[in-house]
Amino acid sequence: MPNYRYILIAFCLLLTFSATKSYALDIQQIRFGAHPDKIRMVLDVSEVTDFRAFILPSPPRLVIDLPRFTWKAGHPPKPPQTMISDIRQGLLMPEISRIVFDLNKTVVIKSAFLLPKNGQQENRIVIDYKTANNQEFSANKDVLHGTLKIDDYKNTIDNITSPAPAQKPVQPSYKKQEKPLIIIDPGHGGQDPGAIGHYKIPEKKLVFSLAKELKKQLLTSGKYRVMMTRDKDKFIRLKDRVKFARKHGGDLFISIHADSIGKSSVHGASIYTLSKKASDAQTAKLAEKENQADLIAGVDFHVEDEQVAFILGDFLINDTMNQSKFFANTLATKMKSAGINTLHNTHRYAGFAVLKAPDIPSILIEAGFVSNKKEARLLNKQSYRQKMAKAIISGINSYFNSVYRNESN
Ligand SMILES: [Zn+2]
Incomplete structure (x- = not known):
């Protein structure tokens, strides 16, 4: 026979709990950044959460649904x-809140994802959107971004009367979002051979072979789109590599190098991200050397500040730099577990010009140092490049798994 006393106590507790329940999710702040090709909206949220974002027509609106939150x-x-x-x-249904952004133009959502807390950065929901003509808008109006399943909350709606919803919930069919675009940037090229170490094979050639292997494996995985900043032995300015990545809307930028360094004993793969201050003297020197690549084709006095002019605040750059760091650390771990020999303090940073896209997480990989005889020999081996590419992809997978955890399946 069931013990009714305990059931009654449990029931009373439940009532008390519901009556005093404060909602765990806070929407803390909403910020915007403007880019040439998109607007980025960032919502600081108090915890990792499911959400869904979509657009609604006439009048044009962008909508974000979340578990019930405190504004x-x-x-x-x-x-x-x-x-x-x-x-x-406002409240859409008992356990679901909705944010509606009224727009004065039709837009489409390019991507929407959640970035978990990272250092000083809160959990963030990032929505990238851009203006769209009617045709693009109609093609996208049924696309749901995010993993929040309203149906899971439906059973709570039947028994409870709720305030009128801000908008009628929509039940669009899921469409597959575009696969992430990886931009691979093989260092140097053309009249710029890069480093020439042991075996006299120029860096430009070694890194091009590795880039091609990486591209092949990425495409085979079926998870990504891939573009290379150069597909042949050709000179390209550093800023044009960045421009290329931005023009095509890259989701990740990976520059590949294999430089030489003063000490022939130094060896191991290393990963670099952008920073005003260098992590160490060796990295500062390396960045200085890499940044000189453009001088080979003559000094260019064109002012390149147009990218920065579009940014409304520093937050966007900080967001991107944090994502880059997160990716670099993830990759360093994966490389080690794949048995790749890495430099101590594998993730380092300095002012690399090629990593300056303000809106694309970017890293530079020194696959190894050709000034070290053993490493130069390894980098020249197809089997080692395959192993290295595999390790890099495992880092990329892991990165997208955490960053895009809210992408629709
Ligand atoms: Zn290089």
Whole structure:
């Protein structure tokens, strides 16, 4: 016979709990950044959460649904570039809240993902969107971004009367989002041979072979789109490599090098991210050397600040730099577990010009140092390049698994 007393106590507790329940999820802040090809909206949220984002027509709106939240974002700024005329939020159903962004133009969502807390950065939901013509808009209006399943909450709606929803919930069919685009940047090329170490094979050639192997394996995985900044032995300025990646909307930028270094005993793969201050003297020197690549084709006085002019705040660059660091650390771990010999303090940083895309997580891999005889020999081996490419892909997979955990399946 069931013990009714305990059931009653449990029931009372449940009632008390429901009555005093405060919602764990806080929307803390909403920020925007404008780019040549998209607007980035960032929501600081108090915890890792499911969400879904989509667009609605007439009038055009961008909608984000989340588990019931407490709004702590006040009145976010709405710079004209964001195309947002108003921001409203409220309860959609008992356990689901909705944020509606009223727009004065039709847009499409390019991507939407969650970045888990990282150092000083809160958990963030990132929504990239851009203006769209009617045709693009119609083609995208049924696309749901994110993993929040409203159906899971439906059983709570039947018994409880709730305030009228801000918008009628939509039940669009899922469409596969585009695969992430990996930009591979084989260092040097053309009149710039890069380092020439043991066996006299120029760096440009070694890194091109590794880049091609990486491209092949990435495509075979079926998970990614891939583009290379150069597909032959050709000179390309560093800033044009960055421009190329941005023009094509890359999701990740990987520059591949195999330089020489003063000490022939130094060996092991290493990974670099952008920073104003270098992590160590050796890395500062390396960045200086790499940045000189452009001088080979003559000094270019063209001011390249147009990229930065589009940024409304530093947050975007900080976000990207954090993502880059996260990727670099993930990759370092994967390389080690794949048995790749790595330099101590595998992830280092300095002011590499080729890593300056403000909106694409970018890293530079020194696959090894050709000034070390053993490593030069390894890098010249197809089997080693295969192993290295495999390790890099395992890092890429792991990165996208955590960054895109909210991407629709
Ligand atoms: Zn190099």
